[in-house]
Amino acid sequence: MMRNRTAVIGAGVAGLSSAVELLQAGHQVVLIEQTRSCGGRARSFCWSEAGCHVDTGPHLMMGCYQNFRWLLNAAGTTLPLQKRFTVELLGRHGEKIVFAGATKRPELALLRAQGLGILDKWGLIRGLMKASHLQNTTYVEEWLSALHQPPLARHAFWDPFVTAVLNQSPATGLSRQLITVLHHAFLDSDADPRLSISDRCLDELYVQPVVDLIRRLGCEVILGDGVVSLEDNAHGLIRAAITRHGHHIEAESYIIAVPPDALQQLLPASFIPCFRPSPIVSVHALLADAPFFPPGTFMGLLDSPFHWVFSRSVGNRCLLSLLTSHAQKLAGLSPDEITSAARDTLSTFFPGFHPHNILSIISIKERKATYQLTSPGQPFEIAGMPDNAFIAGDWIEPNYPCTIESAALSGRRAAMAVIKHGSDNH
Ligand SMILES: Cc1cc2nc3c(=O)[nH]c(=O)nc-3n(C[C@H](O)[C@H](O)[C@H](O)COP(=O)(O)OP(=O)(O)OC[C@H]3O[C@@H](n4cnc5c(N)ncnc54)[C@H](O)[C@@H]3O)c2cc1C
Secondary structure, X not given: OOOOEEEEEOOOHHHHHHHHHHHHOOOEEEEEEOOOOOOOOOOEEEEOOOOEEEEOOOOOOEOOOHHHHHHHHHOOOOOOEOOOXXXXXXXXXXXXXXXXXXXXXXXXXXXXXXXXXXXXXXXXXXXXXXXXXXXXXXXXXXXXXXXXXXXXXXXXXXHHHHHHHHOOOOOOOEHHHHHHHHHHHHHOOOOOOOEEOOOOOHHHHHHHHHHHHHHHOOOEEEEOOOEEEEEEOOOOOEEEEEEOOOOEEEOOEEEEOOOHHHHHHHOOOOEOOOEEEEEEEEEEEEEOOOOOOOOOOEEEEOOOOOOEEEEEEEOOEEEEEEEEOOOHHHHOOOHHHHXXXXXXXXXXXXXXXXXXXXXXXXXXXXXXXXXXXXXXXOOOOOEOOOOOEEEOOHHHOOOOOOOHHHHHHHHHHHHHHHHHHHHHHO
């Protein structure tokens, strides 16, 4: 057994965060990733037809993503954030609802919303203030009904907010996860709902800087060779991770930072709760320019098959990205049907848009974008794990939705557990 050496399996945000935490504590790390690149579900790829890099889907991050921001800081970079929290939602007939709040009192964004009546705003604030008192509900729908939210408050705030942060509808999203986000974004003393509007793709924003950092710190990075099994020793500990190419990777501890279905394959004898995946569908459209929607902008679309549209510049051209969370309907369509729905959406919401201005267009279905417990009422328990195995991943924090932040948090926690385990046993 190699003292103070940890094998981290999976190089998504969770695995990368574990690796950084361990390397900074002086541990040796080998990071094993089955694909040829790092970043997992939050990564970029080369869209060769358009000659640019795009993300698996546009990612929105918030100022309250403290663990993800820690990861960026460690890599010498920062999350570009709005100066103050602002979200614009556009209706089919050009009507606008705008939430804009002061940094010190973010919850006031709800009270100052433009386009909502006083009863809607009051309903929103009342809902926010009562957030913590209604934790005995299971689903957001029950929670919202108990709060008697006015219809427009639901339509213009709760429904888009819940679908975006939980990647679930109010009927299927868990109220305890929503309440965690409300606390971090609006209610805690250090709450920060400001959104990150990055002009860079995810590879440039965090993947490459973090991979450069861990390599500088001496991490061995194995790409394109996944772990297919874990070999036990006589004491029920993991002795080696066996890769598809037949390598035996030995370490003292193993952090397994993969989605729940992949974990169950590696540890068939362990009990892992059942999860259901939820899809996200996005479309990227490259235009020569888009004066009707300038780069650096994003907007919510009401009553639309696509929920959000983002714009960023790519060289001297403009990339418009449309995204739908909890996208069961869109995920059932063909790529041509999805891109056609995207063209129709842009034509409906932006009179200045002409479909023939599109230079290239691509749709992406991420069927397993996030995971949701199938039996949320039961205690969350992972049992039968070897003593030197530690789990990380966005899905293992039951009070958090699956996000970049919960992935970073879980990765750091797993690394700290490894460090403690090492110091307890030596
Ligand atoms: C389209 C889309 C949009 C999203 N939008 C947002 C957003 O706006 N805001 C937000 O916060 N979150 C968003 N998310 C969610 C966010 O991307 C995830 O929560 C986060 O990236 C999960 O990170 P992870 O490290 O836990 O898991 P993953 O990213 O899934 O990483 C696991 C890694 O393990 C590797 N792996 C699996 N099995 C093995 C094996 N046997 N051996 C070796 N390697 C293995 C995988 O290849 C993968 O690289 C979005 C996700 C998608 C797909």
